[in-house]
Amino acid sequence: MNQQLAKLTGTASVVLSLLACAGLAQADGHLSKPAGFGDRPLTMIVPFGPGGGSDQLARAMAKAMEEEAGISFQVVNKAGGGGTAAIPDFMLAPADGYTVLEHIDNAISAYASGDIRENPAVDWIPLCMTQITFSQIYIRTDESRFSDWASFVEYAKANPGEATMANLGKVGSMELVVMHQLSDALGLDVKQIAFDKPAERYGALIGGHVDVLFEQPGDVRSFLDAGQMKPILTFLDARPDAFAEVPTHREVGADFESLTRFRGFFVKSGVPSDRVEFLAAACAAGFSNPDYAEFNRNKYMHLIDSYRDTEGSIELINGAVATYQAMYEQLGI
Amino acid sequence: MDMFIQGTMNLFGDWNTLLIFAMGLLGGMIFGATPGVNMLTLGAVVLPFTITMLPEHAIMLFSVIYCAGVFGGAITAILFNIPGAPENAPTCFDGYPMTLRGESGKAIGAAVSCSAIGGLASAILMMSATGAIAGWAIRAFGPQEIFALIFFGLAVSASIGAATLWKGWLSVLAGLLIATIGTDPVGGIARFNEGSLLGLSFHSYYLSAGIHFIPIILGFFAVSEVFAQAVNIAMGTRERPKAGLEFPSAAEFWRVRWTMLRSVGIGFFAGILPGIGATLAAFLGYSQAQRWSRNRQNFGKGEIEGVVASETANNAATGAAMIPLLALGLPGGALTAMMLGIFQIHGMEPGPLIFINSGELVWITFAAMFWANLLIIFLGWLQTKTVVHLLRIPFRWLAPGILMLAIVGAYALRNLFIDVWVMFIAGIAGYLLRRTGYSAAGIVLGLILGKLGESAFTKSMQLMDYNFLGFFERPIAAVLIVLGVGAVILSIAGEFRRVEQQKASLD
Numbered sequence A: 001m002n003q004q005l006a007k008l009t010g011t012a013s014v015v016l017s018l019l020a021c022a023g024l025a026q027a028d029g030h031l032s033k034p035a036g037f038g039d040r041p042l043t044m045i046v047p048f049g050p051g052g053g054s055d056q057l058a059r060a061m062a063k064a065m066e067e068e069a070g071i072s073f074q075v076v077n078k079a080g081g082g083g084t085a086a087i088p089d090f091m092l093a094p095a096d097g098y099t100v101l102e103h104i105d106n107a108i109s110a111y112a113s114g115d116i117r118e119n120p121a122v123d124w125i126p127l128c129m130t131q132i133t134f135s136q137i138y139i140r141t142d143e144s145r146f147s148d149w150a151s152f153v154e155y156a157k158a159n160p161g162e163a164t165m166a167n168l169g170k171v172g173s174m175e176l177v178v179m180h181q182l183s184d185a186l187g188l189d190v191k192q193i194a195f196d197k198p199a200e201r202y203g204a205l206i207g208g209h210v211d212v213l214f215e216q217p218g219d220v221r222s223f224l225d226a227g228q229m230k231p232i233l234t235f236l237d238a239r240p241d242a243f244a245e246v247p248t249h250r251e252v253g254a255d256f257e258s259l260t261r262f263r264g265f266f267v268k269s270g271v272p273s274d275r276v277e278f279l280a281a282a283c284a285a286g287f288s289n290p291d292y293a294e295f296n297r298n299k300y301m302h303l304i305d306s307y308r309d310t311e312g313s314i315e316l317i318n319g320a321v322a323t324y325q326a327m328y329e330q331l332g333i
Numbered sequence B: 001m002d003m004f005i006q007g008t009m010n011l012f013g014d015w016n017t018l019l020i021f022a023m024g025l026l027g028g029m030i031f032g033a034t035p036g037v038n039m040l041t042l043g044a045v046v047l048p049f050t051i052t053m054l055p056e057h058a059i060m061l062f063s064v065i066y067c068a069g070v071f072g073g074a075i076t077a078i079l080f081n082i083p084g085a086p087e088n089a090p091t092c093f094d095g096y097p098m099t100l101r102g103e104s105g106k107a108i109g110a111a112v113s114c115s116a117i118g119g120l121a122s123a124i125l126m127m128s129a130t131g132a133i134a135g136w137a138i139r140a141f142g143p144q145e146i147f148a149l150i151f152f153g154l155a156v157s158a159s160i161g162a163a164t165l166w167k168g169w170l171s172v173l174a175g176l177l178i179a180t181i182g183t184d185p186v187g188g189i190a191r192f193n194e195g196s197l198l199g200l201s202f203h204s205y206y207l208s209a210g211i212h213f214i215p216i217i218l219g220f221f222a223v224s225e226v227f228a229q230a231v232n233i234a235m236g237t238r239e240r241p242k243a244g245l246e247f248p249s250a251a252e253f254w255r256v257r258w259t260m261l262r263s264v265g266i267g268f269f270a271g272i273l274p275g276i277g278a279t280l281a282a283f284l285g286y287s288q289a290q291r292w293s294r295n296r297q298n299f300g301k302g303e304i305e306g307v308v309a310s311e312t313a314n315n316a317a318t319g320a321a322m323i324p325l326l327a328l329g330l331p332g333g334a335l336t337a338m339m340l341g342i343f344q345i346h347g348m349e350p351g352p353l354i355f356i357n358s359g360e361l362v363w364i365t366f367a368a369m370f371w372a373n374l375l376i377i378f379l380g381w382l383q384t385k386t387v388v389h390l391l392r393i394p395f396r397w398l399a400p401g402i403l404m405l406a407i408v409g410a411y412a413l414r415n416l417f418i419d420v421w422v423m424f425i426a427g428i429a430g431y432l433l434r435r436t437g438y439s440a441a442g443i444v445l446g447l448i449l450g451k452l453g454e455s456a457f458t459k460s461m462q463l464m465d466y467n468f469l470g471f472f473e474r475p476i477a478a479v480l481i482v483l484g485v486g487a488v489i490l491s492i493a494g495e496f497r498r499v500e501q502q503k504a505s506l507d
Helices: A003-028 A053-069 A087-092 A105-112 A149-158 A174-186 A198-206 A217-225 A273-288 A290-298 A310-331 B002-012 B015-033 B039-052 B055-080 B086-100 B104-128 B131-140 B143-157 B165-179 B205-209 B213-235 B250-255 B257-272 B277-292 B304-328 B334-345 B359-392 B395-412 B417-435 B440-463 B468-473 B475-506
Strands: A042-046 A073-077 A099-104 A124-133 A135-140 A164-167 A191-194 A212-215 A229-235 A261-268 B194-197 B200-203
Touching (some): A042 A053, A053 A073, A053 A273, A053 B334, A087 A099, A087 A261, A105 A174, A105 A310, A124 A217, A124 A290, A135 A174, A149 A229, A164 A198, A191 B440, A198 A212, A212 A217, A261 A273, A273 A290, B015 B055, B015 B359, B039 B055, B055 B304, B055 B334, B086 B104, B086 B304, B104 B250, B104 B257, B104 B359, B131 B257, B131 B304, B143 B277, B143 B440, B143 B468, B213 B417, B213 B440, B250 B257, B257 B277, B257 B304, B304 B334, B440 B468
Parallel strands (some): A042 A099, A164 A191
Antiparallel strands (some): A135 A229, B194 B200
16 A cells, blocks of 8 residues: 555545534534634543543543534543643643543642642633542452451451552542541551552452452443442442442441542633633533433432532532642641 | 354445445554554544444444554554554564665565464454453453563563663663653652752653653654664765565565464463553564574564564454453553443443353454454555555655654644654664664663553552562562563673673684
8 A cells, every 4th residue: 555645545534534523513503613613623631541430431521522512522541640640731732722631539639739730720620520429449249258348347457457459549639538537437457559540450359459449330330230349338428229238438437528539621721711611511511412411320420410510610629629638637648 | 163153244244344344454554554643543533433333333343443553553664664653663673674675575574464463363362262361361460460571571672672781771771761750650749840950940741741652762763764864875875775575485484483473472461461462562572582583683683583573462462452351341552442432332331241242243343353364464465565665765755754754643642742852852862872782672662661560560569568579479470570580690691601702702
């Protein structure tokens, strides 16, 4: 095959498919784009590896927004440092609305602890939050040393410092703060192992390299459905219907308001306001897109209210920053 | 076997299916062979269209793009020293020198055939081995074993492309040092991103994101080669490479049969491990071939065995990478993650049940990967006869084209112009390194494996309470580390003997 011909054909097919994308959306005509915006693909940065909860959300949301708003996205994974490694790429991109960052509460805790300089409610503009969820602790179904929360606690106390938990490691992250609170309340000693890639984290539990996993139910649904993992503890004030047989942290004697995991989409401050409004509207439309709603349902996101608009997101972020800062003071982090 | 025949009939029995298959094959090869874009670009463009496809068509399409894309990257590696993807980097080491010797046809022929053989072998292994292999791999290989495997890979590959062992090691260590720039994988602490120079303090977001290996690879291989050739032209010492059309002979393939077999094993094995995949497979395949070859001294100078080893291994990894995805729902890389996305778009979850619930999908995918690899031989043979004519273009016209492709490739990574500057700096550095006998390949190896290795190492250390001896309590990890250390000691002893012999012959 001739090299230059190959290149031309490649370029042509990219152009054609982009035209096709644009054409489809124009025909549906749900949202009108601001002048001069959205004619080339936007970049969506995912600060975690492919296959994990953030990656799945970003791809589902990108698709929903493509359908609803006639824009197209290139999803880019930039994993590392518990979600902080992607922030430089985002901050280096021009403030033109063409770069959207998916990020989670980790960015808020990283700001609260001073690890990153950017305040997600000030230096970034949240377009929306589309997933707000609770956490659980999981074990392998074929685990022989323990089978539920009570027997795990027994095991962990019999082997202090031996039990290992696969976690998303970043000092002061939601996971580690919650586990710190739980360990303090129950006198547990569980070793936290930081994994930056979700697939490795799940593989580590299934493969038996760690004893338990801290995660949100939607991210491991396939493993739950396939009977490879099962929850032994839910971090929520009351048992949700879907997990009626699993005790909550309050029931096992830990009396604290558990932090939630939330995921949303941001642009940099300084993006023209018409573009911000358009993208926020696209996000809202994406959230009610039937396929996206189905995706969120599959991720157990219907169990608690999972949507916030820009205002609501800022409120959520500011509240979380205050909570984290209070927690750090209390825990001496 | 019945299942395979059924899958094949489903594949070829329907015009739609066949058309999607053919498009995937061509698209993957074209995107794989064009630097700047790659199979991931194609995957991202195609992803929205898979919504309206049947799930088995969509998954089949992506698996075909995957097979064809990994092969396509070899073409530019051989002709212009531009690896289409990191897993094609070791193909440059011998493929490009072969081109300079006028044996481009042979090199591409070997790459084509071996890509296909590696892919076929791994497709067959994949079909015969069910989820059992995936289950075994994930249990046997924890962070400690993965670190030990990477350590072993570094230890045996250290002298690739260097004039002496010491220069090889210095190159690898420089690569490892570059890999430490950026945010650490455990605590999220940025390194080398702040400081002061001549009283001016600076803070760099670029440095806290780390140096990516793509601009470094493009700089070291493509840009530095353009400089080297330009200097040769200026000095009047350059001979234009002849466009060789010769395909490797059967005897040549027979000579490298063990290398092929070894690379299939290495590639398949590396592919199964999530997150390791084709790049380590290619480097390990190459270094093991060099270690066991009778023509060891010719490696890096245009030894066909090097091309065979690297291309067999990286394609063998493709079939294997489907195993953890299908059997466990664990994607090993970006393209398999897109496939996970397709499953979810269609309301399906990969996992152990998929072989039972969606047998048709699994087997049409397996059959497609098998036939795609078989067709690569034919399409590749056509390429051997056509694409090498690009070498007839005078270098003064070719060089800007190569630089342009490299710039696009570096920029497209994350749309950062700094990456282009990094590429040019790497290009100049690569040129100087080559002239002084250091190894650009070693630095790239150190950089790629350094990042993977650091991530595995930090997890291991947390699991073992920061007790290094913990590695030796795990048999597989212990064996790999001991073999790695042994390889280093042997190569040092060999280097001393070589120097002694040289001295003796001088006396």
